[in-house]
Amino acid sequence: GAVVSQHPSWVICKSGTSVKIECRSLDFQATTMFWYRQFPKQSLMLMATSNEGSKATYEQGVEKDKFLINHASLTLSTLTVTSAHPEDSSFYICSAGSRGRDNSPLHFGNGTRLTVT
Amino acid sequence: KNQVEQSPQSLIILEGKNCTLQCNYTVSPFSNLRWYKQDTGRGPVSLTIMTFSENTKSNGRYTATLDADTKQSSLHITASQLSDSASYICVVRSSGGYQKVTFGTGTKLQVIP
Numbered sequence: 008g009a010v011v012s013q014h015p016s017w018v019i020c021k022s023g024t025s026v027k028i029e030c031r032s033l034d035f036q037a038t039t040m041f042w043y044r045q046f047p048k049q050s051l052m053l054m055a056t057s058n059e060g061s062k063a064t065y066e067q068g069v070e071k072d073k074f075l076i077n078h079a080s081l082t083l084s085t086l087t088v089t090s091a092h093p094e095d096s097s098f099y100i101c102s103a104g105s106r107g108r109d110n111s112p113l114h115f116g117n118g119t120r121l122t123v124t
Numbered sequence: 125k126n127q128v129e130q131s132p133q134s135l136i137i138l139e140g141k142n143c144t145l146q147c148n149y150t151v152s153p154f155s156n157l158r159w160y161k162q163d164t165g166r167g168p169v170s171l172t173i174m175t176f177s178e179n180t181k182s183n184g185r186y187t188a189t190l191d192a193d194t195k196q197s198s199l200h201i202t203a204s205q206l207s208d209s210a211s212y213i214c215v216v217r218s219s220g221g222y223q224k225v226t227f228g229t230g231t232k233l234q235v236i237p
Contacts, residue, residue, distance in 0.1 A: 112158060113168075
């Protein structure tokens with residue numbers, strides 16, 4: 008089946024530094040990628056939707072200058088957490104889908120656990 | 125505004141028992157509804173998809189139902205196992221444009237021996 012690879016699976020960084028998370032679709036063209044954040048014992052919170060070749064659409068309350076999303080190709084999207092703070096510590100997950108394939112599932116990465124010290 | 129609400133928020137059941145999770149949505153125009161299972165620390169995995177014309181669909185011990193008139197779906201788990209402990213997320217996709225996807229808040233299920 009379709010596979011989405013997310014890297015790294017976990018990262019620890021110091022406050023004030025930036026962290027880049029990659030999301031790759033391994034065997035299909037992902038025209039749309041979604042980025043989520045999940046706090047402990049809570050459900051997924053959609054942060055932004057990105058379509059290949061265009062700017063990401065951010066959900067209300069998500070700072071686009073802090074969470075930079077790039078979706079330059081049909082197989083790769085990146086999320087960069089800039090100037091990370093301890094409150095940014097969370098589980099970040101991406102998912103990928105294809106435009107026009109309404110009945111195909113979203114394929115999720117296995118997430119990245121970010122800890123900011 | 126498109127919304128997907130799930131109930132209960134959390135549930136604890138004994139191993140071997142059955143349970144039913146609920147999903148109510150207000151997404152329009154409706155394309156399909158999918159149930160995902162998310163194990164702790166992992167990404168969600170699709171269990172089943174329901175389109176407008178489908179009322180019931182089974183996948184092993186999981187049976188999903190859809191009532192498109194009342195905009196409700198349920199996920200029934202039969203003879204629960206410890207490995208069923210996870211969060212179950214209802215996701216509704218609308219048609220047209222970029223096929224907007226709306227996520228439910230999830231139900232956290234814990235199966236205990």
